[in-house]
Amino acid sequence: MGKGGKLFEGEKPSFSWEEIKTHDVKEKPWLVIEGEVYDITNWIKKHPGGNRVIGFYAGQDATDAFQAFHNDLNYVKKYLKPLNIGKLDESQTKGDKFELEQDFRKLRETAEKMDLFRPSYTFFILSLGHILLLEVLAYLNMLYFGTGWGPYLLSVLLYTIVQAQSGWLQHDFGHISVFKGKKWDHIIHHFLMGFTKGASSSWWKHMHYQHHAKPNVINKDPDVRVESIFVLGDVMPVEVAKTRKKSLPYNWQHRYFFLIVPPLLFPVYFQYMIFRYTITRRQWKDLVCLFAFFAKLFFLYGPLLGFWGALRYYFLVRCLESHWFTWVSQSNHIPMTIEKDQSKPWLQLQIHATCNVQKSFFNDWFTGHLNFQIEHHLFPTMPRHNLYKIAPLVKSLCEKHGVTYCVKPLGRAFVDIVRSLKSSGELWLATYEAHHLL
Incomplete structure (x- = not known):
């Protein structure tokens, strides 16, 4: 009692x-x-x-x-x-926190009444269709026109688009936002992650659900467990500087970021983590899908490029995809609040950790509608084509409770990643010098 x-x-x-x-x-x-x-x-x-x-x-x-x-x-x-x-x-x-929570729950009820959790199957069929079409064209382009620089680079571009757009589409099925019944969402998620992307569905869920539960929360969100290479926000730099006498020169992180993350995140780190997770966690279904992906890759491109040529083709695509994913995904989070768990209400927790990018046809396509990152984090099972519809109501609720609702142009969102890294690095240096050099 x-x-x-x-x-x-x-x-x-x-x-x-x-x-x-x-x-x-x-x-x-x-x-x-x-x-x-x-x-x-x-x-x-x-x-x-x-x-x-x-x-x-x-x-x-x-x-x-x-x-x-x-x-x-x-x-x-x-x-x-x-x-x-x-x-x-x-x-x-009682209190402001309780009132905010109740207002957000009313907003969710409004979204349900507006039928915003109902998916458009036409949208998802077209999304999947354009991915499959581009994958076929990437192969036929070199099959019919040869492997010269022109056809080769066009094929790389098309297959990079396939991989990036597959990443956005698997995200929808991974969040159970298409069929609403887990069975078919899981089946298609395994297909997209395994056979189309050569990745692990289980690993993605393991990491991504933690991120959504506590975004930008130190020691909880796996996406900010990066202190061995980077310090983010205003809290992490100070803690690392005080507790570690020997560490990387984080004041240079806004520069070495370009060399480490965009080109290497997918072809090196994710590649290692995917195989490590599937083997150590005995995710045999994922492992079968992984082998099926690589069997398809070498069956199609091996005769055209040879074994090592097909491998180079694969890693070049992965490198380009890695740039695409890194700039889009980090623009929504790195410049935002990164702190320890404060038990914040859901609305504050998600909005303090996320920001939006302005809506346009290109931005919607290029980011997989994750330019509406705020709404996606608030309603992760809402189909992405409906996120813009709830955005004005979210913004209005934020204004009522004095919560900052941040929207940026795409270019500024990218630049802010570097600015944030530079600011956090300078904070680390100032704290480090004060504690260890004086």
Whole structure:
């Protein structure tokens, strides 16, 4: 029973936030969903989305995260019943934070009434169709016109587009935002990630769901666990400078970023991590898809380019795709707030960690509609072609509660990556000199 709670026969015990927050450790984690308190100690390892995703909300209110990640709430809620141990003390549901949470939940209800979670199958068929068409053209181009520089470079360009656009499309199926029933979303996600991209569906979900649960949160979001090479934001540079006497010259990170991340993220780091994950986690289905991708690659391009020529072709495409992905994905996050977990309401958490890029036909296509990163993070299962429709309402809600809603031109968003790295590097240097050189 909660501190000060009074329990009558048949009545659930009530708990204060002070008590709930003490259960933020792995040994006996609790969380709150819709005012009900759940002990997830025995469920955390069984959670289909991974123990880290649900564990990130131990000792916190997980209502909006729960709604964001699950399409069929009634189906999922039946798994919650055995975990329920009480309810949140009603005296705790007051204040600006509570009002913000309630307004956001009303916004979600509005989005549902506007039918914004309904996908356009025409949109996704055309998206997949243009990818498959370009993949065929990339091969036929060299088959019929030879492997001279002209046809070769055109083929590389077409196949790079195939890989980048497949990345955006798999993202939709990975978030269960197309069919709403997991079966077909999972099947097509495996196809796109494995056979079309030569990557691991399971690895992507393992990493990406953590990112969405706590974006830009130090020690939780895997996308900002980069302190061995970079320091990001205003908190990480200071901590690293104080605790590490020997480290990289982070004040140069805005320069060596160009040499390390855009050209090497996909062809080196992701390549290594994908195979490592599938083998160590025994993801045999993913491994079969990986081998099928490379069998297709060498079967088609081996006779045209030879084994080593096909391998060079593959890594050149990966390098170009890596540039495309890096600049798009990092423009939405690196320049934003990067800090330790503050248990922020869902709206504040997501918006402080994300920004948008201005809408245009090219920007929508080039970024896979992730130019609406704010709306995507708030509603990750919403089909991307509907994100622009909810954007004005999100902006209005932000204005009401004094939350900054950031939209940038595409070029400025790219430049801000470098500016942010430079600023964080200078902060690291100033702190390092103050603690170790004086």
